[in-house]
Amino acid sequence: MATMTIVQAVKRALDEEMARDERVVVLGEDVGKRGGVFLATEGLYQKYGPDRVIDTPLSEAAIIGAAVGMAVHGLRPVAEIQFADYVFPGFDQLVSQAAKIRYRSGGQFQAPMVVRMPSGGGVKGGHHHSQSPETHFAHTAGLKVVVPSTPYDALGLLKTAIRDDDPVVFMEPKRLYRSIKEEVPDEEYTLPFGEAAIRRAGSDLTMITYGGPTVESLKAAEELEKVGVQAEVIDLRTLVPWDKETVLNSVAKTGRALVIAEAPRMASFASEVAATIAEELLDQLLAPPIRVTGFDTPYPYIPDRLYMPTVTRILNAAKKALEY
Amino acid sequence: MATMTIVQAVKRALDEEMARDERVVVLGEDVGKRGGVFLATEGLYQKYGPDRVIDTPLSEAAIIGAAVGMAVHGLRPVAEIQFADYVFPGFDQLVSQAAKIRYRSGGQFQAPMVVRMPSGGGVKGGHHHSQSPETHFAHTAGLKVVVPSTPYDALGLLKTAIRDDDPVVFMEPKRLYRSIKEEVPDEEYTLPFGEAAIRRAGSDLTMITYGGPTVESLKAAEELEKVGVQAEVIDLRTLVPWDKETVLNSVAKTGRALVIAEAPRMASFASEVAATIAEELLDQLLAPPIRVTGFDTPYPYIPDRLYMPTVTRILNAAKKALEY
């Protein structure tokens, strides 16, 4: 067992998969000699050379679009978008090409590729180094969307993503890159998509979250425990497909749901979860499903962390649900 | 009173606003001599000349991005994206520039511009002439989103959009372009954003919809009337900001809500409305809010209309809500 951070887990997953399967290539801005601006590809260029670790020109359309072509032709590209905020110049390649090539060709072609991107706030990055654009991907049929929140998950899920035959958007909560350390098995393992992790069991309230705010949710749950409230914390881990069963089972048990995410609220993935809970569990609800989300403003530089669901904000919402 | 179609209403709004305010300019692919592929700008080039009706090169980034610069410099550009499906190559200009310039400059600069686009299915256009990407816009703070479903509204709302000081995405349900005719006052008028229209009053069930499916919703309501069920049909007209008050008042009264939209369901604007209803009206609900939406597949060529909420599908959902 080695102790590692999320960024180290990502690097290990890439390294193991590149060693295992020579079709796996990495491409993006500064992924070569520089090893990526977060060092997630550090050492890979030296180990696998410039044909498998490709420094691209500064164009996200080139990165994602080329990945589509490589994948269609038989490689397993892992594209890095330097910050999730910069996916938009390549967004058409993602929605019009990657997401639709299997479908539009009647299954003749496929694009087994991963688009990795550091996402989320909390690093004093202002609007263009802090956004959480997962809703745009989740709303695009044909894409799978994965958001790990721990080193163990990052490793196992990234390996699954690379082996998956569909395009996977893999979002790495950058504020957790180095803040969480965890023991991870030395043996190789993968983790399935579509299975949430129950981070904490509880009977009074369910918190459904993913990515960065998993941390604040767990902290809030600890606070609640102090006042005798047992919160169950579910980390979705994959958004498409998401683990409805685990969520509904939990909410059926607790009767109270908070959906916690740092993306803006309006028409968000959090709204999807809340709407589904309401649609399928109305009679078991003791309180309305409450969304605790980022605000519907661009992500501000000042204040930085207050934009995202804070422990206090989660507790305020929990109070509402409990006192309903 | 003149009888007109939606596309005629759009043309009249553009013409009136261009005549009223010389800062108003139109730009897009084929908007000049050709008058637009749907003829929404027909005759404007001849009337206002090439400096106010600008045929652009084939680049949505150029269209939207140039509109931002024009707007910041003092014009009131109305950009046309030939089909909503083609907004994605210009998506970054919309989310990173148009939506954020007011905010990031602390209110120093503003981008009063409209991005018009024919959207939605039902024209045998397959995936790239049929999509309804409003969720992407609604999820982007800084954009306003308008989706008229009648000639009267198209005229009044487009004029408001042009006069508005914020960037407005104006989505025109292309399958209704010529299928609905309506009397429209000869005098000039505008319609406010954020006010829904109650298209049909009813006490048993609320259908909340916008754009194309307003037609199927009204048909379904007529069917329901035959079996003694009074459905209220609310046409949101603007999605950002949306008229929560009218929706909640109606659902509080009927206790049953269907949210009907043709965009794919996952993490959609329909989910936003359903989640909000659940969050704010839990105790008044006699049945869960049910979403009747497009499917989470790319928009297929075959079948075409079956992708969208059909009258039958709406009735099936109504039945579930009524029998709950």
Next chain:
Amino acid sequence: MFQPFTEEPIRLIDEKGNWIGDFELDLSEDALLTLYRNMVAGRLLDERYIVLLRTGKTSFVAPAAGHEAAQVGMAAAIRPGFDWVFPYYRDKTLLLSLGYPAEQLFAQMAGTVLDPNKGRQMPEHPGHKDLNVFTVASPIASHVVPAVGAALSMKFQGTGQVVLTTFGDGATSEGDWHAGLNFAGVQGAPIVFAAENNRYAISVDFSKQSASARIADKAHAYGMPGYVVDGMDVLASYYVMREAVSRAREGLGPALVELLVYRYGPHSSADDDSVYRPKEEVEAWKKKDPITRFERFLEKRKLWTPEFGEQVRDEERKKLEAAEEKALSAQAVPPEWMFDDVYAERPWHLEEQKRILLEEL
């Protein structure tokens, strides 16, 4: 060796049908006649599509008459089924020449189960795995970047393959077009970019599309050669493409080839071209018809007579009629296929949604 960046388009047959190349023609009579037959077949296919439209068997056509020489020349320059093609919607003659079965093209136009793409897209959007023909996507220029990616894969894996990607003049304005050519240039990818410059993007003429005199000039920006070719001349199209393809195959990197063509018809069946271009212009270009020009050439070599021309047309017409018959009598794509191929396996939410559809069928 052709020169890049010439003032005048490269031409090998003059208007009267004379060979004006400064090298020896090295094509067999069979090869020449195949070029001819392919152009004729392409023209006929185009005409059939319009009939399909008139009779309500399809919903959309993108006329390609006028593009035949360029498309047939390109097709002959690559190895079908080995090299890859990333085409655009106006390439029916290219695809037919590559051996794309006509009945599958018709099936795509009509949305029957014989379409290997399962009727997922509107007409004029074919694609074929066995032929390495990437299924056409509507968003202009969006296929150019995947084309570069495939070429990079070929290069990194040393497969010896080459990519051909085509697009119209309008496509050159899209950001993705730039991103693709730039990346290909940097990496020396084995790819040929072929612009079918018919001077219009729907109604927008080239002067409003670009301020460079030639599309070929844009190659300067990407450190690759740019050739401008008379695309109404099938031999010029073929030879320049052949050279560009072999350069790429030999590892000398990408090239941009601009083929000057003209579309005789409107942009599409939804277009009225009379509002943006004069009839005389169309008529003038019809006089430069690529098929007639090549007939004159063949005639001079005693390879063509009017009777032979009629015979080829008849033979090709019959083949197409049989293909059309087969394609159109096949079953329409069933609605529930809608839920297949979104992902490799259908996730729970699509299972649920499929049930919703089945409920109402």
Next chain:
Amino acid sequence: MFQPFTEEPIRLIDEKGNWIGDFELDLSEDALLTLYRNMVAGRLLDERYIVLLRTGKTSFVAPAAGHEAAQVGMAAAIRPGFDWVFPYYRDKTLLLSLGYPAEQLFAQMAGTVLDPNKGRQMPEHPGHKDLNVFTVASPIASHVVPAVGAALSMKFQGTGQVVLTTFGDGATSEGDWHAGLNFAGVQGAPIVFAAENNRYAISVDFSKQSASARIADKAHAYGMPGYVVDGMDVLASYYVMREAVSRAREGLGPALVELLVYRYGPHSSADDDSVYRPKEEVEAWKKKDPITRFERFLEKRKLWTPEFGEQVRDEERKKLEAAEEKALSAQAVPPEWMFDDVYAERPWHLEEQKRILLEEL
């Protein structure tokens, strides 16, 4: 009249400080000294930013040392407050030279209420309405298209204004960059595109960014002249920019100017440049320092002595210190400002969300 597309960069002062232009210098002594002072001030500002970072007063710096001559030259070529500027994050010396108040620059770095942008963005993202300086956005090249739009507005309204937009070498690979230049070319927009080519986009050197020898060559694609300039030479930068700006102002259309510079520091305070470029390269470029080169030039004209240089540095340092003091002692931007300026007026959902925030403050 400078020549576009030259092999060698345009240069007016040689390394020893000699004027090597083939025309008569028409700048007053005052004007020359202002160029000098602006370069010194820019260099000092850059140094202060790094101190701010070390002392935790800011969170990010994009070093600009090495870019001074190019930026000061550009600033002198336009009419501040009349023409518009669409800059990028490395343009502090450009902005300071245009008259952007230093305390507002510092306030932007620190997020205090003196920032006219209300602390909305990370450091190095200034913008100023009164100076017609479009607020910097992080997504590379995304400002280039709005810049073109503003230029079109000027053209259509006949205001006589010109737009200057700047960007790095990496920016030229983005699709939006292409879209912007192409549209400007077609419309003959009054805009000058200035590439500050420091040969690296973070770690990626220019050979991996583009296969064209020069960024200036890319102008061929857009039917506009492309000039390549020694950007360590403030007079070459100024004169070429001046010519490009007057061409644009006279209605002769856009130009692309490539200024060859070097950044002495890392890409940003988050970067370690030692992993991708050799120290010797940096040292070699430091020998070409633009300020020293101009000092030699001024010295030859008896406009400069080491003592005078020291005096200028002192004066500028004092001004900056006062500005910094003022900026940093201002109040931090209050959190609830977060809900302003999303729209012209705050809609109900933001009112609700503001209440949620206030509840927890």
